[in-house]
Amino acid sequence: MTPQDMLDVAVEEARKGLAEGGIPIGAALFSRDGVLLGSGHNRRVQDDDPSVHGETDAFRAAGRQRNYRSTVMVTTLSPCWYCSGLVRQFNIGAVVIGEAQTFSGGHDWLAENGVEVTVLSDERCIGMMTDFIAARPELWLEDIGE
Amino acid sequence: MTPQDMLDVAVEEARKGLAEGGIPIGAALFSRDGVLLGSGHNRRVQDDDPSVHGETDAFRAAGRQRNYRSTVMVTTLSPCWYCSGLVRQFNIGAVVIGEAQTFSGGHDWLAENGVEVTVLSDERCIGMMTDFIAARPELWLEDIGE
Numbered sequence: 466m467t468p469q470d471m472l473d474v475a476v477e478e479a480r481k482g483l484a485e486g487g488i489p490i491g492a493a494l495f496s497r498d499g500v501l502l503g504s505g506h507n508r509r510v511q512d513d514d515p516s517v518h519g520e521t522d523a524f525r526a527a528g529r530q531r532n533y534r535s536t537v538m539v540t541t542l543s544p545c546w547y548c549s550g551l552v553r554q555f556n557i558g559a560v561v562i563g564e565a566q567t568f569s570g571g572h573d574w575l576a577e578n579g580v581e582v583t584v585l586s587d588e589r590c591i592g593m594m595t596d597f598i599a600a601r602p603e604l605w606l607e608d609i610g611e
Numbered sequence: 612m613t614p615q616d617m618l619d620v621a622v623e624e625a626r627k628g629l630a631e632g633g634i635p636i637g638a639a640l641f642s643r644d645g646v647l648l649g650s651g652h653n654r655r656v657q658d659d660d661p662s663v664h665g666e667t668d669a670f671r672a673a674g675r676q677r678n679y680r681s682t683v684m685v686t687t688l689s690p691c692w693y694c695s696g697l698v699r700q701f702n703i704g705a706v707v708i709g710e711a712q713t714f715s716g717g718h719d720w721l722a723e724n725g726v727e728v729t730v731l732s733d734e735r736c737i738g739m740m741t742d743f744i745a746a747r748p749e750l751w752l753e754d755i756g757e
Contacts, residue, residue, distance in 0.1 A: 509675065515701075516662075516671040525662040529655065533756060550696020550717070555661075555756035571696070610679060610701035 466499030468561040468583050471539040474504055475563060476589050478519065479541045482506035488601075488608055489593045492519035492540040492548075494527045497558070502536065503527030509608055518608075520548035524555075533557045541590045545570040545609055553578055563590030567598060568609070612645030614707040614729050617685040620650050621709060622735050624665065625687045628652035634747075634754055635739045638665035638686040638694075640673045643704070648682065649673030655754055664754075666694035670701075679703045687736045691716040691755055699724055709736030713744060714755070 471493065478491025493504035505522025509515055520540050530536065533555040538544075541563040544552065549571025552560055559581040562572055566586065576582040598605045617639060624637025639650035651668025655661050666686050676682070679701045684690075687709040690698065695717025698706055705727040708718055712732065722728040744751045 513675060514671055515675050516667050516697075521662050521667075525660055529659060529661050529753070531753065546696040546700035547693075548696070550692040550694070550699075551662075553696075554692035554716075570700075607675070607677065 466495070468539070468585060469587075471495050471499075471537060471561055472541070472563050472585060472587060472590075474501060475519070475523075475539045475541045476587070476593075478504050478506040478523075479590070479593055482508070482511075482519075483593065483597070485511050487511045488604065489597050490519040490540070490542050492523040492538060494523045494557075495537045495539065497535045497537060502530065507608070510604070515608075518545065518548050520544055520551060524551060537561060539563075541587075542594060543568055543570040543572050543584070544575075549575055552580060559583070561585065563587040564594070566591055567594040612641070614685070614731060615733075617641050617645075617683065617707055618687070618709050618731060618733060618736075620647060621665070621669075621685045621687045622733070622739075624650050624652040624669075625736070625739055628654070628657075628665075629739065629743070631657050633657045634750065635743050636665040636686070636688050638669040638684060640669045640703075641683045641685065643681045643683060648676065653754070656750070661754075664691065664694050666690055666697060670697060683707060685709075687733075688740060689714055689716040689718050689730070690721075695721055698726060705729070707731065709733040710740070712737055713740040 483489035503526030508517040539561040543565035629635035649672030654663040685707040689711035
């Protein structure tokens with residue numbers, strides 16, 4: 466399974482979120498050998514819950530895992546500090562990022578701390594976030610605490 | 612309202628968690644002027660949900676806030692990277708920590724990044740975590756991803 470294949474699952478989640486009227490960021494947690502452990506998307510709007518980012522939703526959906534070293538978190542957007550902290554604390558081994566152009570979170574910090582980071586420049590991800598930020602700037606700023 | 616008064620609410624949450632058979636870490640989000648916005652505790656065991664740490668549960672319970680600069684997160688234990696990332700991303704202005712002796716997370720990093728950090732050495736918090744780690748070491752290591 467390629468990083469791009471894994472990203473497809475996160476993009477599908479982001480699209481679901483958008484269709485629900487939410488913030489279009491999706492994520493998925495895979496094992497290194499490509500087994501999908503869990504996926505999810507931002508649900509600030511849908512659940513009125515600021516704690517559900519794409520990555521935390523995917524992490525939750527994967528349930529309790531004894532070890533995350535051999536897992537890969539794939540996300541449509543560079544992980545914010547909250548989600549970067551999740552990756553670091555649980556020693557998730559690798560992160561695949563759809564794009565880091567519309568927002569840049571903690572992915573350099575993760576790389577400095579031993580996480581294998583791959584940043585793609587996926588046009589679907591860039592397009593979705595560009596359109597969303599233009600359409601709902603106040604909601605976007607709320608979601609990143611600004 | 613003193614930091615110690617705020618900590619009392621987090622300690623009460625940690626005790627609830629312990630009584631439920633869970634990991635005894637509690638937290639609360641207050642406004643600077645002492646209004647309780649939300650409180651919660653770790654529910655890994657109770658909900659079988661690894662994403663619910665004390666701080667993320669308190670943050671969720673507080674609902675959507677437009678700005679966190681004037682809020683205070685109080686927690687019984689030094690926040691792990693996941694919860695430290697939450698504080699940093701949402702620009703929570705201050706953190707009050709019951710103890711950082713049994714576990715030291717990202718509180719120095721938060722202080723370096725402009726968060727007002729107060730570390731108490733609360734005997735109730737130290738006692739609860741010391742007893743818990745001795746009694747359930749495997750559960751504790753699971754909760755911090757080790």
